[in-house]
Amino acid sequence: MDTKIDIIGNLMKSEKQYWESLLNNGINKSELFFKGCEINRKGNGKVISILHNDESNRILEICNKNHLNIFTFMYSIILVLLYKYSHEEFISIEVPILKSENISSLLNTKIPLIQKIEKEQTFKEVLQSARKTIKNAYMYGNYPISKIYDMKDGYREITESPLTDIVLISKNIHAENISNEYSKQVKIVYETENDKITISIEFDEGLYRCEYIKSILNHISNILTNVTKKIDCKIDEINIIGKDEIKILLDDFNNTTMNFEKDKSIGELFEQKVKERPNDIAVVFDENRLTYLELNHRVNSLARALKEKEITEGSIVGIYIHRSLNMITGILAALKIGVAYLPIDPSYPIDRVEYMIENSGTKMILVSNDLIKKLPESFQIINVDDSNLYTKDNSNLGLQINNRNVAYVIYTSGSTGKPKGVMIEHRQVVNFSKAMKEALDLDKYKSILCMTTVSFDIFVNETIVPLLNGMKVVITKEGEDIDGEIIADKIISNKIDIIQSTPSRLKILFDNKKFNESFNRLKVILSGGEQLRKDIVSKILQYKNVSLYNMYGPTETTVWSLVDEVKSDERILIGKPIGNTELYIISRDNELLPTGCIGELCISGEGVARGYLNREDLTKEKFIMNPYSKEKRLYKTGDLARWNLDGRVECYGRIDNQVKIRGYRIELEEIENILLKIKGIRQVKVVAKEKDGVMYLYAYYVSEIKYSISEIREKLLKKTTRVYGALIFYSIRKNTINAKWKTK
Template sequence: MNGSVPDLVARLAAVSPDRPAVRDGQGRITYRELVEGAGRWETALRRRGVVSGDTVAVCLPRAAVTLQAVLGIWRTGAVLVPLDPGHPVARWQFVLADCRARAVVCTEDLASRLRKACGSTPERGRTDILAAESIDVDYASPAWSATAPVDPDSPAYVLYTSGSTGVPKGVRVRHGALAHYVGCAGQMYAGASGPAPWHSPLAFDATVTSLWVPLAHGGEVWPIPGSDPLSGLEGLAQLLAAPVDIGILKITPTHLEALANWLGPEGTPAAITSLVIGGEALRADQVRPWLARTTQIVNEYGPTESTVGVVVASVKPEHVARGVIPIGRPFPGTEILLRDRNGAVPGPGEPGELCVAGPQLADGYLNRPELTEERFPPHPLRPGERMYCTGDLAMTGRDGELHYAGRIDEQIKFRGQRIEPGEIETVMCGHPEIGQAAVVVREDRLVAYVVPRQGGAAPEPQQLTEHLADLLPPALVPQQFLTVRELPVTPNGKLDRNALRDREP
């Protein structure tokens, strides 16, 4: 897809102005009303001095106004930085300082907390706070066509992911990369032009599939109320418990399993055209309950650094019967390279690090040139081009499709979130009573092992939970804390996480 997502939405509004675009608790709005609202946001931001290249943070719930605000930001040429309303002020402080936000868009009830976050950031000029409730009253919508097209090479958004050193890193994605993903998804996912439930946070890159794929292809977005990710999942379960027609549903394997448990053995009466599953490794038992009520099930693979998804597999009943589900083949235009530890191409059936090249590659990490150089090295065959080294292992199966084979580092996926244990451990060790800490996944929970400082005792689990909740997003707070005398190490002196997983809780 050429151009940009906001330009395509504008063209759809011109051709089919009365086509339904968003249905939320306030009612249904058309594509014309969607872009008119975006125009009001564009006017408001420009009057506040926002110009092309500025960063604008958005901290809003799942609602039509959020989509209008994002489109308005993009029409100014500014860069979107989503903030999760459920994150602590400490995380907002870091993000707002790191991206040097020119403005923050939020609800009135979040404005005071966000002013506190802005006030605690280093000196970088004024950060304006714009409350969504005031936009419709204060500003008239200009003609959408009066704004120049969005440059595909300009940055569209920055998403912050977990960092192994305890510092989150912002991934910067271009409009052209976003448009390429949205265009490919529209071609491959049969339900792209139908209704799409929006149940996950704007700051989660999988949400791109739920929002911009349908809105770029004439579909309708159905926001699930609530700012908490779990409230969105519960609302989604209620939606799927009715006989509704869903065009496209994007979800993680863990949440898919939770939905199946809530809906019971009879499954969903809803009819789903395209069930897109991504964010973590997919097991056959997780997808089996959905085969009967879904026209198309796909397993989508892709890190944030390659714009949502770059490899896709159509999940067949025979995959489920064999218990092995591939991640599939590359998107059009995407190149996948497998490399072993020596940089050579692995043999058939042998794993290698999965590297990605092509039009969906992110620009790199905001304010982290050394990390960008490390993770986005030069393409080995094409001078002047780069690739992204994912840290994921994959191999090519006898069916010619790629199969996920684990990680080469300590990064984990938990409930669809990419988590660096080192980030959690760094924050835990900031507690005055903790000497060492380690985090692992055990079954369906994050477990933290704690070594008290010499001569002391470990804090109570509730104290640790409260300490971490003030500093980390909810997804990074362990569900269980265990006190140990020492952490196990390997013969070369490194933390032995496998030994921790084998310990009885």
Template structure:
């Protein structure tokens, strides 16, 4: 007995006994051998997916003529005796896989007679169905056999042959050997040919042993060094534009799309390859790399390519799994021509083949690229070229025709295979159907064909500008999706529509804030009096008037008054830092600010103010409407948004964009005079323009509320209910913190300001109209919109509103194919003039429109990466730059970084976002301190709050030795995402002291995602914000038998202070402690629910004491 046979004794008892019985049944003599490296990887993958058919190798043939089935079966049995791989089974002991070569193992052979199937079409369909069934039947590596043959016989002269093998025993070259030997064996069985020759000179198991021994030599080190150098800095993942999110683990479901290209294209590819003294494969691989580059925007592409790996003649006639996968790296610069790329790829392919013997599995281990379960290591796309003569079956006296078959699985994201004949080129694209739709793959193949037609015709053009789209595709993307022209009925401005409402319904309530209410007549007359006062001061068209007021009906009065005077308004948020307010007022060259005496001192010296609460005579002026002095082209408002230079920038919107917004949104949402619309957004953001104009031009009531009543969660719910709000625009993060059943009166909810999570759609779309809106400030608030329904899985941002044009373009301003991301460009009458006092930035972001044909037409570059869906709706993908939106607020990460870098002790910084849970995206600052400097998060936050508004303060500060980079010098965001956001040890110096403190600290740890919380730690300094504090409050109310308000948590932001306050309020029946038993926790939660109900009752009856 061999040494390998001794290893059988080491098998686990159950497996060993079963294998022993199997071997005893099939013969006393057998060999046990180690697996080759390729087999080991396939073994592991099969163990992970034991019932998968992904590694089946199916073939189907239609055979016409007198087939001798018995002779064919004997020939097949002869093949199993000749080729050991076909009578091998596989097992493992202590996790180590082995292969046992059996002396006899008959292939699974089956004959099915179906004379009832008649007619050529019926038989063809029946054969295709049976081939598909057979292809997906899995193998059992442990029991074998790993070769099946099924004969479907319609009549003696018409049959279908179905062959299926497992990939662990064969490869593409093996099929050439297999079919050749089957033909020879069949001839011999018929007596028309010689007997099959002796066994191959080399056994596959000998190759596996040789490979293991050889890899201990210096040659393998040289190969590894080549590949390590070749792949240094190469990306591990290609970001393909998938139709669905990638699952955490591969599903291995696959589809296939077959194609045949014109003979003329096949000949041009061959001729071009000959002129460049390379192979057609190099040309095809270069074309595929260009397509991937254009689809992903990546300039460094790695594509897998199979090589036979039969560098020794002794292996050429062996059936076995020799094939090796080689990573082909293609670097594509913007100016690279196709000829240059083909030469680069040809060199890459040539040197890769010279170094092909290093097993892929060893390379993966050497490069440590095997830790991501969701992606195939090193590459996720494959390109292969086969000679169509290699895998053809020929049987004497018979006509044999290949039938396409597929296992409905996929081993890679994309696997592109070509089969080349003398003057033909056909192929198939196998794709992961968990990621891609068939329509997307068909389009991709069309783009590849057009790309190769163009590049082989003109190989010296840059690949970045080679056309991918057909004329019809381009027409549809540029013009079909932008058929939005809608005439504006007249030239009245938005404020004049509000005046019309005052005439139609003078006694209806227009605006309210708590007990303060103004009818449409009162609003109009108050605005008229103030407008006359402003005009008397010389204010008029193109002059800018600031508004610095808390939330109240005065905001509406002042806005309308400024418009009536002909001037434009600039909203200023009192909650912003004084430094920011002063910069905006100076930068905008504001001539007058409408404010109140308690806010005026926040403005810079020398600014003229008009204090509404102290200026005499404001209520005594004429109440008639002043004459109109402005037109659609005049400035309506200026809103400052976050700027990448460290300072905000002012966006100038003319009246025509505002009027178009009113017309477009009113047509979609159809508000009526019975609606009550909440003014939720900060007055300094453009969503407030939407709230005011949509509401007051439709005759509805605009409801203002104090800031503290708009905190997402219970406070906002109470505000919506108390004010009977029917329509509201909210950021998704605010909606995510509410239960839709708590606000049944909200019949229309518009989500906007940030990406909408799919889970919100299911909960909020029932029983109300749910919309998703998108638009930058530079395009008058909202540009695209869509209605969302419960069935939505991929959230769309909709189609363009009337009189807007939207284009999805690459960096060369060419339209990208459907499904392929590109930058969103917006055109139309809603565009801003540009940026106040920033002509250079205006020219950079507002560019000439090459598509409209209108003189002077412009496009705004949004910096948002989007893509078109097949239904012509747009889908948001990501930002192209450092700008993000959190809780609906636009933030330039660069602005925060500039400020951080100016702080003492900070050498460099980087600000990024981190998704910490559903609808919970936070800002994280990564800091590299100066030598010897301490970067205390508390001090940093205090310093930032002097300059930046609260929503721009990072939730977490992480000190790092350096900003991690990828090998090619880019920021390694994946490495940043792996850094723990836990609080540094020194910030949690004093542990909580009481059960109540420990319970509060535990809740903070859960909500903030930190490891330790000290009794004197500040909630906000640990990364808390107004949204997270509502989570804390909810959990405290669930566990405490007392009522809490958000204000209490704001006033007592440390564990110690909050616990002291709660203790002072009165004893509770149950303290929040981390060790409460399950039954006790349930009781506490029940009590918490009762407390919330009581709190809601008190608020409704006005008896809530706090």
């Protein structure tokens, strides 16, 4: 009796060790990317595909030649399919027990198959590994599956498998009377009868949409075509997407061709608007306002002052000006003479200001009178508050500006601790302006409120774009952008049609009663820069007079690249590409992914920036040649996204540690690197966490010197932007940093 117990104990021990050896690899669940997406019905669904005789014959021939059973072959096909969907190193699939086994004597009715797969493997090598995987899984398959599930990190849910969404069933060899265990899983069932193979997929339509399930059959068919022609083909050579789907992804979803004035500069187009509507109000600040003609006159005078300073076409001029009419004047003056403007927020710490000016090679700075004292005396400046500047010849300069000149350089967060400058050309802004006109139907509207800081690229959509479309721009003062009372007054008194804001700012503004009331006056809300939350959508949709647009786009592709009119709070998408913009969702191996598959969002087209200023290495890494469209470049955003069936895109977060706080792009490593330069600080970990709908940054640090929180914050703000002042700091004991931050 004791001997029998020992044998059972040793067997259970070896079974446990086998499953632990697999689960200790930290495997992720093999999920179907479209689970819960775009559901339009409930009930049980089933789709069937009968393979052609020649296809079935080729499979049987391969199995006979390589001494394989058909189950091993079909299992390998599904392995490749799930790898192509996820590009995960380990793929899990569950299978039922065999028909020959006595169910009543077994602890399990299904068994997980877990296999490592690599893109460099050949399909033949996958088959050989699969045979071993299947043999071992059934050998150790009587270890309780609930205990196997418990080995999975973070497993808490008991209603579905933590390992996989897929069950593979062979009607020829597997038990069939246990299917109710798989209610939340997709069952891929195959049967061989009279040398003909039939594949069916059974699924819950409340979890999986039929169109996506049908695409699985198409992808299986494409894999079969590849491997039956060449069993030694490498996994990364197998293309699961067929010609019809490629056409949808490359052509139909990217049907964005749009005519625009590609040979004109921003200055030329602005002068066209001045000619069309000279007496219309162009810009308002406080109680001051300028017509298009008056603004143009001031711009021309300042532009001549710049020319007199021998500022040449193609150079960079700093804009270090308080929010004012002069800020707009300075920007347009630079653009008119073909020099790029470098926007510098007056709230930036002087260390960052000096870095941006020196790194960009800026030779001249347009500056407000009271900011002059902040700058080193070595910098060349023009005081835009000097009234004598505007007494010069105010006629148009008549310059022919190359629209491939850089229009502006905006510095964004960098993981090294130093920001990087993105170069956007005139042509890209001109295309963007036309695309916004079409996407938002700007001809219907007359005014927009400019609340955004000059150093944030969406400022362009609140100033240059509306001016090129003949609208009135109303500029708020510094600090007014989060005061609901003041914003409401400006909306009402200036008859504002459009406002643009990050969701986090909208959340703050909605706390004010008068701001809520002012929404009855508005017509369009543009929200972007960070995730648009359901509570904000629900709030805005209460106002039937307002159209809400969710906007998406990195600085590197000229402000916004996708737009979606939001009509429901059920699923919030980032929409479709704007004019002359193409999108691609690619895998970590740079393969085009099918509709619905989550991968990296890449953007191509007219809006793609020239690159990073003085950073050729990073430019080559992030801006690559577009493999799907000759002579175009493509920007890899680092954002995870998926195509929906209707050609709209849904965003799923980041590949890296970049986050968005109040619309600002922040590299967590940048903050860590800055904090590590503070004397005595030895270890730092910065994480982003959401609380009450607002994203906060938490910094956990180990320091040999005792600092107060205010001292650390002050040191940080000397090096970087004010948004980092919202950091929450925790001083912790040495060697506990990695464990500590994970628990917060």
